Amino acid sequence: VQLQASGGGLVQAGGSLRLSCAASGFTFDDYVIGWFRQAPGKEREAISSISPGGSRTHYADSVKGRFTISRDNAGNMVYLEMNSLKPDDTAVYYCAADPSLSSLIDGTPPPSYWGQGTQVTVSS
Numbered sequence: 664v665q666l667q668a669s670g671g672g673l674v675q676a677g678g679s680l681r682l683s684c685a686a687s688g689f690t691f692d693d694y695v696i697g698w699f700r701q702a703p704g705k706e707r708e709a710i711s712s713i714s715p716g717g718s719r720t721h722y723a724d725s726v727k728g729r730f731t732i733s734r735d736n737a738g739n740m741v742y743l744e745m746n747s748l749k750p751d752d753t754a755v756y757y758c759a760a761d762p763s764l765s766s767l768i769d770g771t772p773p774p775s776y777w778g779q780g781t782q783v784t785v786s787s
Contacts, residue, residue, distance in 0.1 A: 664688035666778030668758045673784045674748055682743040684758030684778060691760075692716070692736040697767030697774065698743050700754035700783075708754075711743060712767035721768055725751075748785045755780035 670682040684696065697712035710723045711732040720732050731744040741758060759774035761767055766774045 668778045668781040671781030684741040691739040694760040696741040702754040
């Protein structure tokens with residue numbers, strides 16, 4: 664099983680980034696996929712998730728209206744479009760997968776599969 668996150672970088676406040684998560688080794692369209700982030704000294708935060716078919720999405724209040732999650736089941740990919748970025752969005756971003764929506768909404772229980780992180784840094 665592999666989840667490969669990419670697309671992070673350094674951006675100015677107000678800018679945009681698009682994160683990608685490439686999945687392999689499991690039946691992708693049976694799983695909820697989500698994004699978490701963790702800033703230095705802070706707890707890991709679940710920020711967005713998308714149902715296996717892509718019809719349902721969930722966003723944390725901290726990113727609602729600015730971030731958009733999508734998935735391409737044919738290509739085993741999930742994307743996180745991040746707009747109007749703020750310095751508070753600076754964190755390592757991780758994608759994760761689990762059959763259960765609850766795991767991706769609040770991380771309880773922890774998702775079955777995790778990717779490595781990609782750093783997002785937003786300068787003021």
